[in-house]
Amino acid sequence: MTEHAPEPIRRRPGGRAARVRQAVLAAALDVLVEEGITRLTVAGVAARAGVNETTVYRRWGSREKLVLDAMLAGSDDGIPVPDTGAVRTDLAAFARALAEYLATPAGRAVAQAAVLSSDGPGAGTGPDSGSARDPELAEAWQAFWRSRLDQAGVIVSRAVERGELPAGTDTALALELLCAPVQTRALLGHRPIEPDLPERLADLVLDGLRGGVGG
The missing domain is CATH 1.10.357.10 (Tetracycline Repressor, domain 2)
Known part of the structure; x- marks a missing residue:
């Protein structure tokens, strides 16, 4: 009986981490547009992105680094x-x-x-x-x-x-x-x-x- 090589695992491009990053940065830009920088909070961005606040802090570390990454992503595009x-x-x-x-x-x-x-x-x-x-x-x-x-x-x-x-x-x-x-x-x-x-x-x-x- 001929053995067939297993099918390679097909991973979705980017994966969950990339999707989370995109969702959080998009949410941060939305908050920046609608409410301004002084009212932007990690909790508010996390809620809008549909992720835990701890997820945002674990990836970005602070509100300021999140703001910076969001501004860079928006201006790159x-x-x-x-x-x-x-x-x-x-x-x-x-x-x-x-x-x-x-x-x-x-x-x-x-x-x-x-x-x-x-x-x-x-x-x-x-x-x-x-x-x-x-x-x-x-x-x-x-x-x-x-x-x-x-x-x-x-x-x-x-x-x-x-x-x-x-x-x-x-x-x-x-x-x-x-x-x-x-x-x-x-x-x-x-x-x-x-x-x-x-x-x-x-x-x-x-x-x-x-x-x-x-x-």
């Missing part, structure tokens, strides 16, 4: 790092993706959380300030921004390799110059984000970087 083959179009595409993300409920919630968690001038001074009430949220936001800079920094490093930007170009400064006007307009609403703003910002950043080194 909403703000992809482009690779168009040229630094100008890369910068413009990244600025446009940022503007589109900040126009979504999740993007606005993340941006508002950043303001509340910021330790910059004028931030963290009011009674509802996230920084005043929970300094670790400020650290979470700083980690979020560092992560985004690290991921988007490949735009500048590729440009240096192609000879479009000089060696020693300040990556963080380049991306801050590109993103700050978009973030300011999205948060304050004092001026619209015109369709050609991403290209204009890309040109300004490149002119500044090239002129600053060459001068």
Whole structure:
């Protein structure tokens, strides 16, 4: 009698741990959008995700790390790092993706959380300030921004390799110059984000970087 090899065990992609992580992060973003960062609690997120509160603490350890992971997951999907083959179009595409993300409920919630968690001038001074009430949220936001800079920094490093930007170009400064006007307009609403703003910002950043080194 011929023996047949056993059928391989077929595991569902990702498994339960991946599904739990996705559910919790989605719930955290929903709470962030609907109630804001100051009202986000691990218990509330766990209840919305349909998991035990201990499960959330076991995986993330703290509310701040949960907030950070949720913000990173949302921005990874909403703000992809482009690779168009040229630094100008890369910068413009990244600025446009940022503007589109900040126009979504999740993007606005993340941006508002950043303001509340910021330790910059004028931030963290009011009674509802996230920084005043929970300094670790400020650290979470700083980690979020560092992560985004690290991921988007490949735009500048590729440009240096192609000879479009000089060696020693300040990556963080380049991306801050590109993103700050978009973030300011999205948060304050004092001026619209015109369709050609991403290209204009890309040109300004490149002119500044090239002129600053060459001068």
